[in-house]
Amino acid sequence: MTNEIYSFLSSIFIELILYNINDIISFMGKRGPKPQFTDVACPNHSCKYYGLTGEGNIVGNGTSVSRGEKVRKYICRHCGTVFNDHTGTFYYDLRKEESVIDLALKMALKGMSEEAIADVLGITPPTVRRWLDRAAESCDKVNENLMKDLDVPKIEMDEIWVIIKKK
Numbered sequence: 001m002t003n004e005i006y007s008f009l010s011s012i013f014i015e016l017i018l019y020n021i022n023d024i025i026s027f028m029g030k031r032g033p034k035p036q037f038t039d040v041a042c043p044n045h046s047c048k049y050y051g052l053t054g055e056g057n058i059v060g061n062g063t064s065v066s067r068g069e070k071v072r073k074y075i076c077r078h079c080g081t082v083f084n085d086h087t088g089t090f091y092y093d094l095r096k097e098e099s100v101i102d103l104a105l106k107m108a109l110k111g112m113s114e115e116a117i118a119d120v121l122g123i124t125p126p127t128v129r130r131w132l133d134r135a136a137e138s139c140d141k142v143n144e145n146l147m148k149d150l151d152v153p154k155i156e157m158d159e160i161w162v163i164i165k166k167k
């Protein structure tokens with residue numbers, strides 16, 4: 001291989017690496033001067049962009065720690081509303097994974113272990129644990145959703161939540 005071809009190929013290679021890194025960084029939304037969160041929507045009902053994602057109006061506003069958990073803060077550039085990961089419903093910042101989380105909760109409520117659930121869904125047991133913890137925090141909301149699908153009486157459901165919380 002001549003030197004010219006070699007340097008040409010390595011420049012392409014470097015470009016590819018940089019391209020991927022930028023992709024990953026913007027996906028994670030952690031770096032860059034103005035990270036945009038394309039999967040987060042403004043929670044302000046009177047905002048033009050209320051509930052809409054991918055409009056470019058949501059930017060990161062730092063993070064804080066709540067109950068030992070990192071909370072990401074956002075600001076809507078359109079209406080100026082400041083909000084965070086925990087604003088709104090249980091599923092608020094987890095919208096994409098909603099069906100997967102539902103599955104995990106159903107399996108947990110049917111008595112499967114966290115390890116088994118993690119195995120089935122291809123995620124880690126701590127992730128399952130985190131979902132269950134958050135679901136247990138807002139179990140009334142989640143109950144409504146799940147009870148439509150599962151044939152579990154409310155009384156029994158409450159008992160199962162108590163068990164999950166104790167684990």
Ligand SMILES: [Zn+2]
Nearest residue numbers: 042047076079
């Ligand atoms: Zn807004």
